[in-house]
Amino acid sequence: MPQTSAPRKTLGRPPRISREEVVTTARRIVDAEGVHRLTMRRLATEIGSTPMALYHHVRNKEELLVLLLDDYAARTLHRPELPAQPRERVIAAAATIHEALAACPWIVEVLTADDLMATSALWFVEQIVDGLIECGLPSERAVHGYRAIWYYTAGEIVVRATAGRRRTDDTRPTYREQVFTDLDPTELPRLAQVADHWSSLTAEDTYVDGLRALVDGLLAPR
């Protein structure tokens, strides 16, 4: 009988850096200076190695970003007590995902670089689909409903992150502000009417209100 469970004989030189170290260091850079400062070269220097060493631990930069998202979700997306009432469970599950994403502005780059399907987020997807089914939707409509909720949520994150990015580095009026001051009230009367309040209205966080409306609409008969 050949010897079993012998430690696999590892040929060649032993690893000096690990995939985990790569991801952890990448996270530190992103948290401290933003995702745009994460480059393979910078990461290599930070880790005390060369750019090419990284490619033995991650396939390329895109994979690194996905790993980063997974890592972030696993650390911060904890399962809360959800309401028993199914409609409220849908709301709460979506709001929890939304909250985690909103606290993580660099996520937008990854959202648009891969579909968001971190393993740790699946439980929330389950809760949403299940809640919609319990409310009486057939399973296909529940999946479509989940998609609509995801579109709404991802859109809110992307639009807000973008608006936030603009504000920091520039004092001149944004394109939108310019557009609103140049508004022709005979052609666009409603917009002219609300122009003064537009900025403060859009600054309000109405994510959950919109979410409730969407879920109500999804669950309404017909």
Add this chain to the structure above:
Amino acid sequence: MPQTSAPRKTLGRPPRISREEVVTTARRIVDAEGVHRLTMRRLATEIGSTPMALYHHVRNKEELLVLLLDDYAARTLHRPELPAQPRERVIAAAATIHEALAACPWIVEVLTADDLMATSALWFVEQIVDGLIECGLPSERAVHGYRAIWYYTAGEIVVRATAGRRRTDDTRPTYREQVFTDLDPTELPRLAQVADHWSSLTAEDTYVDGLRALVDGLLAPR
């Protein structure tokens, strides 16, 4: 009396390229090869000039992208006949914007690089806000309603564009496919139940269905 409307004496050498030519050439590159192939250097070569000449006509690359979006909206976003019934007008206006964006996959880069407020899109915003007000919403809630619709629409575009980008260059299973085959049916029963249909369900275009649900929910009493 000093002479009026004399052509302003233009000192220095006459321009050889115009802002319009810059934008038009940029559009040609983007349409033909995608937004990731649009670089200042490439654009300069295409236009028969040097990178730095461009900076006399656009402030920087980001401004160029915004100009490109404006140009696209002005050319393709024509005002359709909208239904008289206000709720249907809201739906139709949002669906028209959505259609224009969906036909233009490079838009995602710009969506996440600046807020979308092309002048030619304002008329649609007006229609949506006005429709919601006519349906009985106070103007603040109408603005919030428009925001929710915009989140949903932008999210749909971003998520779909991303999913589409994945498929072209790679034959190995996506991360999502992997996740769904590895699903534990005791932990995530609903997802396991729909796992086989997930891909085809998400491939369906349910934008308008979700939009109707959202608008219904926004207009429902309470």
Add this chain to the structure above:
DNA sequence: ACCTGAACACCGTTCAAGT
């Protein structure tokens, strides 16, 4: 006023070689 050339300070990734 407009355009050019050279330079600055970077990128992600491949390839061939070293240990």
Add this chain to the structure above:
DNA sequence: ACCTGAACACCGTTCAAGT
């Protein structure tokens, strides 16, 4: 097996000078 050095083929933008 893992890591290194050098190179490839690029970026956006600034600066100083030319016409």
